[in-house]
Amino acid sequence: MVQKNFWTKIGGACCIVVACITALVKLVLKYVVGTYSNVEYPSEAQQKIYKTIADIPGPRSLPVFGTRWIYWKFCLYKLNAVHLAYEDMFNRYGDIIREEALWNIPVISVKNRDFIERVLRQSGKYPIRPPNEVTANYRKSRPDRYTNTGLVNEQGEVWAMLRNKLTPELTSPRTIRRFLPEVNQLADDFNNLISLARDGNNVVKEFEAYCNRMGLESTCTLILGRRFGFLDGEISETATRLADSVTSQFRASQEAFYGLPLWKLIPTKAYKDFVASEDALYNIVSEIVDSALIDEQQSCTDVRSVFVSILQTSELDNRDKKAAIIDYIAAGIKTLGNTLVFLLYLVAKHPEVQEKIYNEISRLAPAGTSVTAEHLHKATYLRACITEAHRLKPTAPCIARVLESEIEYDNYRLPPGSVVLLHTGLACLDENNFKDATSYRPERWLDELTKKSPFLVAPFGCGKRMCPGKRFVDLELQIVLAKMVKQFEIDFEGQLKTEFEFLLTPVDSNFILRDRIC
Numbered sequence: 076m077v078q079k080n081f082w083t084k085i086g087g088a089c090c091i092v093v094a095c096i097t098a099l100v101k102l103v104l105k106y107v108v109g110t111y112s113n114v115e116y117p118s119e120a121q122q123k124i125y126k127t128i129a130d131i132p133g134p135r136s137l138p139v140f141g142t143r144w145i146y147w148k149f150c151l152y153k154l155n156a157v158h159l160a161y162e163d164m165f166n167r168y169g170d171i172i173r174e175e176a177l178w179n180i181p182v183i184s185v186k187n188r189d190f191i192e193r194v195l196r197q198s199g200k201y202p203i204r205p206p207n208e209v210t211a212n213y214r215k216s217r218p219d220r221y222t223n224t225g226l227v228n229e230q231g232e233v234w235a236m237l238r239n240k241l242t243p244e245l246t247s248p249r250t251i252r253r254f255l256p257e258v259n260q261l262a263d264d265f266n267n268l269i270s271l272a273r274d275g276n277n278v279v280k281e282f283e284a285y286c287n288r289m290g291l292e293s294t295c296t297l298i299l300g301r302r303f304g305f306l307d308g309e310i311s312e313t314a315t316r317l318a319d320s321v322t323s324q325f326r327a328s329q330e331a332f333y334g335l336p337l338w339k340l341i342p343t344k345a346y347k348d349f350v351a352s353e354d355a356l357y358n359i360v361s362e363i364v365d366s367a368l369i370d371e372q373q374s375c376t377d378v379r380s381v382f383v384s385i386l387q388t389s390e391l392d393n394r395d396k397k398a399a400i401i402d403y404i405a406a407g408i409k410t411l412g413n414t415l416v417f418l419l420y421l422v423a424k425h426p427e428v429q430e431k432i433y434n435e436i437s438r439l440a441p442a443g444t445s446v447t448a449e450h451l452h453k454a455t456y457l458r459a460c461i462t463e464a465h466r467l468k469p470t471a472p473c474i475a476r477v478l479e480s481e482i483e484y485d486n487y488r489l490p491p492g493s494v495v496l497l498h499t500g501l502a503c504l505d506e507n508n509f510k511d512a513t514s515y516r517p518e519r520w521l522d523e524l525t526k527k528s529p530f531l532v533a534p535f536g537c538g539k540r541m542c543p544g545k546r547f548v549d550l551e552l553q554i555v556l557a558k559m560v561k562q563f564e565i566d567f568e569g570q571l572k573t574e575f576e577f578l579l580t581p582v583d584s585n586f587i588l589r590d591r592i593c
């Protein structure tokens with residue numbers, strides 16, 4: 076018993092001695108190493124400064140399902156109002172939010188200007204935009220039609236190869252210059268269509284449908300090099316099918332992305348709808364391409380260059396050429412239609428702005444003349460009105476990226492591979508970034524002091540993955556706005572309603588178009 080006590084005491088003493096020696100060695104090492112190497116060892120408090128993705132605030136997350144429950148029926152937000160959900164979440168949680176997709180994969184949303192700029196500036200050779208998983212999944216299941224998931228959804232070297240081969244003709248200023256007379260004609264036909272669509276009170280109901288037809292006709296004309304009659308009084312069955320399938324494609328993508336992604340396990344209704352719309356789109360575009368191919372052999376006009384350049388691209392499978400045309404048409408219709416409605420709505424709500432556009436364009440291009448490149452170059456106020464509409468109501472209000480390297484923000488460390496949504500649209504409404512941010516004031520863009528803000532006012536995205544349709548859309552918006560303001564006094568009663576269908580989309584828009592008395 077005495078012996079046991081003795082050994083216990085010896086053991087205790089040894090422990091105390093070892094602890095003291097360890098502390099002493101630590102102290103000496105810290106002092107010596109600190110003195111001679113100049114390396115600063117962070118204190119425990121300093122080490123804790125960095126927080127991880129898991130610390131970012133956001134809605135409560137469920138195992139496996141993550142935070143997608145917030146869009147379920149009777150829960151916090153509506154699936155067709157995702158834009159309002161983000162507004163509310165930024166108010167609740169601050170400038171950085173964590174959501175979780177299926178299997179608890181984090182998705183980080185940010186609206187801080189500095190963060191947005193750093194992410195967009197860091198992009199390397201192959202910037203990664205998270206693919207639309209529904210489209211990618213479907214296309215992989217149809218090797219008979221697709222060799223890859225397409226320009227919009229591919230990554231890395233395959234994306235770079237598609238981008239290099241498919242976009243130069245579309246983005247070339249020469250193509251856009253050559254297309255100018257055609258856009259003048261398209262704008263005249265659009266004016267004619269909406270003029271005839273007015274009721275006795277000069278109201279055009281569901282104006283967005285006409286703008287989508289304009290998006291469809293002009294994108295098809297640019298890409299396929301011929302007119303399709305989507306602006307004729309009677310809309311053809313093909314136009315209706317094409318417009319419907321693009322709408323249901325966006326809607327189904329939205330449900331499959333933000334809703335419960337059960338489609339990964341079983342073919343849900345949303346997935347089946349998506350497949351049906353993708354099939355319809357494929358069949359319609361195939362018909363159009365085939366008929367355009369026959370015409371192509373009989374004609375040799377210049378406007379066909381985008382189509383011809385795609386068809387003549389060497390080392391590209393025919394399936395890729397058809398897929399590219401589908402992607403261009405699908406990418407162009409609703410984006411262009413929505414943007415046109417938002418622009419005209421803002422102009423309608425600001426008669427003083429409208430008057431200034433009218434005066435500028437009447438001075439530059441008198442009645443009866445076409446709008447030329449020189450007119451547009453001089454129409455600085457008209458262009459400012461378009462930039463300001465992109466700032467205030469962009470149809471694509473956020474840019475998605477996968478981080479290529481680590482980023483630190485507000486004491487959080489986000490590792491490479493993190494999925495981030497950059498909410499440029501909401502950042503544009505922040506008073507810290509723009510004075511009088513929620514007002515439509517085109518004049519701000521005429522002020523030399525206003526920063527151009529290419530990372531905030533970025534309706535077409537940014538960097539190497541930027542929208543290849545930008546130049547064409549710029550041209551079209553300018554000519555359509557100029558010609559509409561010349562012909563009509565545009566008015567709108569009440570507030571424009573919007574929904575989110577993967578894009579910010581106008582609904583039930585009734586415009587009043589009074590003939591201008593010159």
Ligand code: HEM
Nearest residue numbers: 227403406407410411414471534535536537540541542544
């Ligand atoms: C107002 C009309 C349009 C808007 C607002 C718009 C917006 C955008 C945005 C935000 C992106 C993503 C860019 C990024 O991640 O940095 C994009 C990509 C794309 N857009 Fe557009 N777009 C429009 C019209 C068009 C048109 C007319 C076409 C084709 C003729 C087109 C074809 C594409 C393609 C192919 C991509 C994918 C590019 C890539 O990943 O390399 N877009 N667009």
